[in-house]
Amino acid sequence: MKQRFHFFATCPRGLEAVLSDELQQLGAEEVAATDGGVAFRGDWALMMTANLHSRIASRILWSLLEKPYRSEDDIYRAARALDWPELFSVERTIKVAVTGIGCKLRSLDFVALKVKDAICDAFRAAVDARPSVDTVAPDMRIHVFLTEKMLTLYLDTSGDALFKRGYRRETGEAPLRENLAAGILRLTGWQPGEPLLDPMCGSGTFLIEAALIARGIAPGGKRSFAFERYPQFDADAWARVKEAALAKERPVESISIYGSDDNAAMLSICRTNLAAAGVADCVELSRADALERSAPAEQGVLVCNPPYGIRLEEQESLAVLYPLLGHALKQRFAGWRAYYFTGDLRLAKLIRLAASKRTVLFNGGLECRLFEYRMVAGSNRKPA
Template sequence: MSGGSSWLATAARGTEPVLARELGALGAADVRPTEGGVAFRGPAELGRRANLWLRSANHVLLRLAGFPVASADDLYAGAYDVRWEDLLTPRTTFAVAAQGRAPGVRHSGYAALRVKDAAADRMRERRGARPDVDPRDPDVRIVLLLDGRAGTLFLDSSGVSLHRRGWRRRATEAPLRETLAAAIVLWSGWDRRRPLCDPLCGSGTIAIEAALWAAERAPGRGRAFGFQRWPSFGEAEARAWRALLEEADERAAAAGRAARPPIRASDRDPEAAAATELHAAAAGVGGLVRVATADARRFAPPETSGMVVCNPPYGERLAPGRGALDALYRALARALRPAGWVTIVLSGNPGLARAFRRRPDARLPLRNGALPCELLRWDPRRG
């Protein structure tokens, strides 16, 4: 087995292969996709690098311990065996989140409570005081994952979800998560040289994530992470972290001297187009994303070839009903496949795929939040 610690990077279900490729590119060892994430091994430096550079991950979790769970008492016993005195101090605030089920454990809140009690009791015994719980903004976030008769404890090195890049300024209806948008772009096959267009851009997430990737900008450069508040994060770790940030800045500066592909984002809603401009500027890619107010049903890119990547409406919030949705899909299917262009669509409605009247060349089932969706790809070179 390779050296270093065991980690788990979580992601939207279905995008695990994309995340696995990202981790391999970062130098992770023993990369192994699981349901909803990718396990890997590596040193603490790799964990910090993963938080800074992974585009499709939601959290990067450091594995602490695993134990069998036959009853709720096993949760307490397994958690109590962890050397919390090496991970917390009496002044450290912490919180516990739990997911999944096990025998005798049907409620995640109860599972989290048992782990919290075990950690606090051990700290009182070994350090003479129980640390405080802060469910809103803790210094240390503990995660319990239950899978049948097994429980695994992790520290969340990310803190708040990695989709919170720090650039979103304006709330829009049902925005696509940044990490999922990045996974879509990474899966698409875009080479970062051809033009890329999103004619249904909403708040601009797909175009902005594409621009960040094209510009070699670290997606986590504008935010803080959970590991920075761990008691183990001392001056040596802070110096190593600053070196990683400097490396990221140098990489972006070098990429900034290269030619950029056109990245276009448009929406029929002027407020959506304005939000995209605002967000692109906040993300540092305002000069890379060309924004316009335009109807996707009349999409006509100026270039002769490129890639369309978009997330059309699924229909849940369209008042006119099924007939209007079908008509919209037929119009989009005609417009979103200009000659010479590869088309990538995130579809949450089977009617959209039918409207294209051609079997996709590739598809990837995934989840957009709780919604089952598919990524669909049509390539004119294959048909």
């Protein structure tokens, strides 16, 4: 399908700029970032390519209509006017999700019900049957976005969120989402071949995403997508997109990605996930305390997602840990760029180092920071 369509790629807040760059590199047109995602235009092949290759997007949504509204009935009529049976078959299960910014209507749940009714009424009129609703694992996800005066209806081309790469076998507590980890790696400026270390690697999300980048492996290569269930799906075109992706994969030349953790059980989980992703030979793992870990090279990038303190005793132990982390960086990582991603904003003060950059990011609804420390001997230490 050479016709150009309007799409919207959602992403964790704070990653809109790097997602814009990524989509442009994939060939997207009319790229425009907004809060929570990036609008763009492209043909069907680009939509498939974005789903397969985007490391940062959460979903690729196909924009079906955008028009003003004043009431729930306006929304029903707009949704009812679409030719839903042309978009997917009545056997497909559906789910309608509604979000709004500045919307004055009383209930977003009621809007979801009206859109669901419009879809079912369209199918009844066309084929004398209606699709079933599945709120857990639907075949088709319909997204409704409302501002104060405008309605946008989307059909989700991704299905499961794109951070579900298909490689994660086990997790620890509150694992970092894969697309957020990939976006953070992009923000650090790290490039394949440059030494990379995660000294608190946990289940290995940073390490796996870095290894996939280094190998040129498409992040969506181990999963399926909702667009494969569309009536207009072109299996031959999709096969060509996947073949082109496989042709870009590279063998590992030398290991420059390192991970460590002081928890043997977490290292075992990390090894399982690395193997499932097909990149176990790209990463060197070791058991080590982050405070005692030495730099594996003279310079490189250290990236880390330290634990967040929820309970009081955890906050107290972290208040002790942060200055020790700063001391370890100063003693062992001169020449490195260090990045700490955390929802505990006390780190900036307690680590007693001068951050060269602070980037606001969101992990779900939690406001976080990515702190950058450029470790040049003798220049970063703050007075006690």
